[in-house]
Amino acid sequence: MDLVTCTAPVNIAVIKYWGKRDEELILPINDSLSATLASEQMHAKTTVSISPNFTEDRIWLNGQEEAMANPRLVNCLREVKRRARESGQTPQTRLDWHIRICSANNFPTAAGLASSAAGYACLVYALCQLYGVKGDLSELARQGSGSACRSVLGGFVRWRMGSDAQGHDSLAHQVVGPEHWPDMRIIILVANDGQKKVPSSIGMKRSVGTSELLKFRAENTVPKRIEAMEKAVQDRDFATFAALAMKDSNEMHATCLDTTPPCVYMSSTSHQVSDLVHKINEHFGTPIVGYTFDAGPNACLFLLKEHVPLLVHLVRHYFPTSDTTFKGDPFRGRDFDVEISSGEGKFQSLESSMDMGTNPDALKYAIYTKVGLGPEVLTNTSDHLLDELGNPKM
Amino acid sequence: MDLVTCTAPVNIAVIKYWGKRDEELILPINDSLSATLASEQMHAKTTVSISPNFTEDRIWLNGQEEAMANPRLVNCLREVKRRARESGQTPQTRLDWHIRICSANNFPTAAGLASSAAGYACLVYALCQLYGVKGDLSELARQGSGSACRSVLGGFVRWRMGSDAQGHDSLAHQVVGPEHWPDMRIIILVANDGQKKVPSSIGMKRSVGTSELLKFRAENTVPKRIEAMEKAVQDRDFATFAALAMKDSNEMHATCLDTTPPCVYMSSTSHQVSDLVHKINEHFGTPIVGYTFDAGPNACLFLLKEHVPLLVHLVRHYFPTSDTTFKGDPFRGRDFDVEISSGEGKFQSLESSMDMGTNPDALKYAIYTKVGLGPEVLTNTSDHLLDELGNPKM
Numbered sequence: 033m034d035l036v037t038c039t040a041p042v043n044i045a046v047i048k049y050w051g052k053r054d055e056e057l058i059l060p061i062n063d064s065l066s067a068t069l070a071s072e073q074m075h076a077k078t079t080v081s082i083s084p085n086f087t088e089d090r091i092w093l094n095g096q097e098e099a100m101a102n103p104r105l106v107n108c109l110r111e112v113k114r115r116a117r118e119s120g121q122t123p124q125t126r127l128d129w130h131i132r133i134c135s136a137n138n139f140p141t142a143a144g145l146a147s148s149a150a151g152y153a154c155l156v157y158a159l160c161q162l163y164g165v166k167g168d169l170s171e172l173a174r175q176g177s178g179s180a181c182r183s184v185l186g187g188f189v190r191w192r193m194g195s196d197a198q199g200h201d202s203l204a205h206q207v208v209g210p211e212h213w214p215d216m217r218i219i220i221l222v223a224n225d226g227q228k229k230v231p232s233s234i235g236m237k238r239s240v241g242t243s244e245l246l247k248f249r250a251e252n253t254v255p256k257r258i259e260a261m262e263k264a265v266q267d268r269d270f271a272t273f274a275a276l277a278m279k280d281s282n283e284m285h286a287t288c289l290d291t292t293p294p295c296v297y298m299s300s301t302s303h304q305v306s307d308l309v310h311k312i313n314e315h316f317g318t319p320i321v322g323y324t325f326d327a328g329p330n331a332c333l334f335l336l337k338e339h340v341p342l343l344v345h346l347v348r349h350y351f352p353t354s355d356t357t358f359k360g361d362p363f364r365g366r367d368f369d370v371e372i373s374s375g376e377g378k379f380q381s382l383e384s385s386m387d388m389g390t391n392p393d394a395l396k397y398a399i400y401t402k403v404g405l406g407p408e409v410l411t412n413t414s415d416h417l418l419d420e421l422g423n424p425k426m
Numbered sequence: 427m428d429l430v431t432c433t434a435p436v437n438i439a440v441i442k443y444w445g446k447r448d449e450e451l452i453l454p455i456n457d458s459l460s461a462t463l464a465s466e467q468m469h470a471k472t473t474v475s476i477s478p479n480f481t482e483d484r485i486w487l488n489g490q491e492e493a494m495a496n497p498r499l500v501n502c503l504r505e506v507k508r509r510a511r512e513s514g515q516t517p518q519t520r521l522d523w524h525i526r527i528c529s530a531n532n533f534p535t536a537a538g539l540a541s542s543a544a545g546y547a548c549l550v551y552a553l554c555q556l557y558g559v560k561g562d563l564s565e566l567a568r569q570g571s572g573s574a575c576r577s578v579l580g581g582f583v584r585w586r587m588g589s590d591a592q593g594h595d596s597l598a599h600q601v602v603g604p605e606h607w608p609d610m611r612i613i614i615l616v617a618n619d620g621q622k623k624v625p626s627s628i629g630m631k632r633s634v635g636t637s638e639l640l641k642f643r644a645e646n647t648v649p650k651r652i653e654a655m656e657k658a659v660q661d662r663d664f665a666t667f668a669a670l671a672m673k674d675s676n677e678m679h680a681t682c683l684d685t686t687p688p689c690v691y692m693s694s695t696s697h698q699v700s701d702l703v704h705k706i707n708e709h710f711g712t713p714i715v716g717y718t719f720d721a722g723p724n725a726c727l728f729l730l731k732e733h734v735p736l737l738v739h740l741v742r743h744y745f746p747t748s749d750t751t752f753k754g755d756p757f758r759g760r761d762f763d764v765e766i767s768s769g770e771g772k773f774q775s776l777e778s779s780m781d782m783g784t785n786p787d788a789l790k791y792a793i794y795t796k797v798g799l800g801p802e803v804l805t806n807t808s809d810h811l812l813d814e815l816g817n818p819k820m
Contacts, residue, residue, distance in 0.1 A: 286680035
């Protein structure tokens with residue numbers, strides 16, 4: 033029996049992917065750019081195993097056995113095997129063995145945080161390790177879930193839409209590694225509200241079919257904005273980075289609203305967070321915090337390390353929770369890499385200038401993280417999700 | 427003492443006005459098209475009076491004395507007087523007399539229903555009566571509030587943006603009178619939520635300055651859509667009318683969200699109403715209800731008389747109020763021009779196919795109305811808001 037275990041990170045797009053030009057190959061209508069988040073806080077972990085003794089393919093996701101028939105999963109497996117066969121490094125017999133896949137996230141999927149990117153990146157990375165496939169993995173991951181192609185790399189990553197009809201040039205590449213901008217921090221505010229949402233794959237398709245604003249965005253605004261964004265990342269120009277991220281997020285959600293029937297992902301909590309960020313930035317006369325929202329109500333905030341105490345203070349003040357376990361603190365009493373307590377007095381005047389009410393229990397909790405590395409192989413036996421017989425450990 | 431009392435109607439745009447190319451003259455960046463609502467349910471009423479005995483200009487709005495210094499009010503008064511002077515019909519002495527203005531709406535301003543259009547249309551109409559000004563009044567009303575130019579006419583009204591730098595061709599004209607589409611009905615659902623909103627004049631200006639999507643909308647989508655809308659009105663083609671109204675409303679709110687900082691007018695209640703409408707239309711396989719949202723959370727629904735019982739039933743079901751005075755009915759027990767009770771059984775199957783939860787107290791109340799006439803002069807003494815000495819009666 034062969035067995036490999038890997039982790040892959042979550043990524044958050046600051047120039048958004050919204051809309052496919054090819055549903056089958058998952059080819060986007062515009063380039064996108066994301067930050068890969070550190071695996072310490074959030075990751076998908078996948079163990080893949082093959083054996084001549086397995087009589088069928090099986091998969092377990094977050095503790096539940098699922099059907100192998102999922103077409104995206106089938107695509108990934110077929111394409112990795114094809115690449116392995118072409119490279120000639122893997123004997124056909126091994127490719128014929130049945131496979132067992134076990135995957136889990138270390139963050140609650142119920143939180144509505146996009147987990148398919150990390151999940152498919154992890155699956156593809158693990159399969160490539162298993163079959164000895166080398167080279168660019170983003171094309172393979174893309175066929176599982178578009179945004180997964182950005183999770184096969186660390187740091188800031190750009191997914192170029194490409195022009196090839198077969199998608200061979202629709203690939204992700206690293207803009208800069210995580211070490212490039214060491215002070216960048218990310219805070220994810222997990223919202224408590226949000227209505228039943230249209231799945232993003234369905235929402236995208238509907239937007240492509242009905243929104244003229246989306247077409248304009250893809251052809252006109254994104255091509256300009258993404259160049260400015262890449263430069264802002266390279267120059268570590270935070271104000272430009274944050275302004276562009278907010279602009280792009282709002283533009284994407286605008287095209288969702290312009291869709292028929294409309295797709296609404298931002299909730300009143302999302303708008304309250306957005307409002308707070310704009311008020312903070314107005315107070316400072318320049319963006320010191322940027323937000324972006326994916327196809328859900330959670331806010332992903334970007335800010336420099338020096339401003340973490342300020343933001344944590346304001347989030348605690350405006351978004352208290354009634355959960356007494358952590359004294360109403362959505363950060364759950366966590367300490368940060370900057371001293372919080374020192375800032376208390378400093379931020380009082382800021383509060384009074386905000387002209388905002390508090391929003392009790394609008395947030396479920398908050399996650400604090402930074403930019404991180406791409407997928408990693410775990411070699412410790414205790415890390416494997418499948419035991420020696422290929423059965424899930426949990 | 428001379429005294430004139432008029433009413434002017436509210437109008438609801440189905441192709442939206444959002445954005446000025448000239449802030450001073452109030453010239454829009456695109457044409458718009460609206461339905462004038464019947465004055466029976468909603469109107470502004472204004473009494474204007476001039477007398478050689480008045481020692482200063484004074485104005486009362488909804489029972490409160492206000493400053494005459496409001497620049498838009500000053501503009502309207504100056505322009506009507508200029509027109510009166512040019513026509514030579516009004517002696518200069520009468521134009522020199524001080525004026526008293528008293529205005530009130532017959533619907534709660536607190537409901538957040540746009541009242542400035544009716545208010546300025548009414549003021550201009552009354553002033554023109556007072557000074558004997560004839561001809562097109564839309565240019566004069568426009569200088570009080572852009573959308574007021576559409577309230578000087580009944581039926582369906584189109585405001586052409588024009589191209590003249592002085593705005594002399596930025597005028598409203600009637601597309602069809604209220605008798606053209608006798609079965610058209612309008613239901614306004616007044617929402618209970620909605621955050622503190624950016625005033626529409628400020629929101630528009632911010633959108634013009636920051637949203638590329640708005641520019642695209644004004645130059646590309648509206649010019650095509652408004653021709654299709656005018657044709658739909660002329661042809662009494664309800665499905666097209668409703669589809670275009672929803673599309674245009676969503677596109678306008680999309681450009682608001684694309685604004686920096688974003689302007690958010692639709693609340694979660696707005697989205698729940700939108701969702702219900704799309705589900706109803708999906709059920710019927712064609713739009714039988716259309717919605718439009720102005721710069722606030724209230725939904726304005728268009729539908730044909732035959733579908734009123736159905737919609738009223740569903741609104742009562744999904745948006746009950748806990749106000750026991752009217753047994754939880756947002757329509758406050760009102761009867762309609764179609765028998766409601768007859769429909770009860772018929773709509774049960776519809777409910778079960780909607781897959782929606784109820785939203786208690788999401789609505790304050792509902793208004794039922796239709797397309798109506800333009801401003802009217804009231805000649806009955808009891809209708810005047812000012813007494814014989816020029817003092818407010820209330």
